[in-house]
Amino acid sequence: MGATKPGAKVVVANWGVGFVDAQRRAFFDPFEKETGIKVLIGGTPDLAKFKAQLASGTTDIDLSDLATGWIGPAEAAGLFAKIDRNIVDVSGLPSDAVRENALSYFTGGGGLAFSTDRYGQSKPAPTIWEDFWNVSRFPGRRALYARPVDTLEIALLADGVKPRELYPLDVERAFRSLDKIKPHIKTWYTTGAQPPQLIQSNDIDFAHAFHNRVFSAVSAGAKIAVSPHQNLLARVWTAPLAKSPNPEEAQRLLAFMLRPDRQAEWAKLQAVVPAVPAAMPLVDPNVMKSLPDPAAPDTIMSDISWWGPRLDDLNARFKEWLIT
Missing domain, CATH: 3.40.190.10 (Periplasmic binding protein-like II)
Structure with missing residues (x-):
C-alpha cells in the first residue's frame, strides 16, 4: 500500500x-x-x-x-x-x-414496529405479521415498504408460512396475501427513515421498520419498539x-x-x-440488548441468491401492483 x-x-x-x-x-x-x-x-x-x-x-x-x-x-x-x-x-x-x-x-434488518406510547399492556400491539394482517383485532393505521424485498416475505409470514420454509418464495401466494392488506395500508414508504418518523408523528400506528432507524429515533427520545418476533434480516x-x-x-x-x-x-x-x-x-x-438476533428460531435471513435473478421483474410487478 x-x-x-x-x-x-x-x-x-x-x-x-x-x-x-x-x-x-x-x-x-x-x-x-x-x-x-x-x-x-x-x-x-x-x-x-x-x-x-x-x-x-x-x-x-x-x-x-x-x-x-x-x-x-x-x-x-x-x-x-x-x-x-x-x-x-x-x-x-x-x-x-x-x-x-x-x-x-x-x-441488519427490521421488524414490526409500533408506538410504546399508544400501545402496551392495556392495549396490546401486533407482534407477528399475522397480527399485522388482522385488522379487526388490531385496528390502526399501517405502513409497509413500497418494494418487493421483505414485503413479499412479510406477506407470506402473514399467510401462515413458517419462517424456515419461506424460500423459495411462493410469489403468487404472496401477492394474494398482499391483496388482502392493501386496502388497510395508509402509507407505502420509500425510505428507511420514514417509519419511525410516521409513528412518532402519530401518522401511523404499525409499520415494518429497520432496527437501526428505530434505535436512532429511540436514542433521540422517540417512544417506539420493534417486536422481537419474525424479524427480517x-x-x-x-x-x-x-x-x-x-x-x-x-x-x-x-x-x-x-x-x-x-x-x-x-x-x-x-x-x-x-x-x-x-x-x-x-x-x-x-x-x-438492542441488536436483532440472527439465531432466533423465527428470524428470517434474506436469501440473496433467490432474489438476485428475480429482482428486476419483481420490482416491475410490484410497482404495477401498487397502482392497480
Missing part, C-alpha cells in the same frame, strides 16, 4: 441522513484523520445509474452500499471491481460475508465500483471499515450486528 497522495479522496454512495452521520462517526472521520484521505458523499446508491455510467466509461462513485438483491445482477453486469486482498484483510470475516467483488460489513453489502476514479482509496476505506474497533463503534451507533466476529466483545453491553 503506497503513501497517501496529495488531495486523495474516495467518493461513497450510501443511504442518506442518519445512516451517513453514523458512518462518518464510525468510519469516515477516523479514516480521514488516520490516512489523510478525504471521504466525500456522492448521493444514494442507484443501480440503474451505475449501469449507465459503466456503459459510458465514466464513474463518479468509488464505493457503494448495496440493496438486497443487487449483488447478483450487478456482478453479472460487471459493475464491481475485485476486492484487493493485498489491501483488504478478509480473514476475520465469515466465508458467507465475502465475495470476489463485495463484502458484507454488518447484518440480511447481510448488508458494500462494493468498489469498476472503473472508479479512486480505486486504491476505496480499497483502503474498505479495509478500515473491517477493523474490529470500527465495527464495534458502528454497532453502537446503528444497533446492527457486526460482520467481524472479533468485534462482538467490544460492543457496548447496553447496545447488545
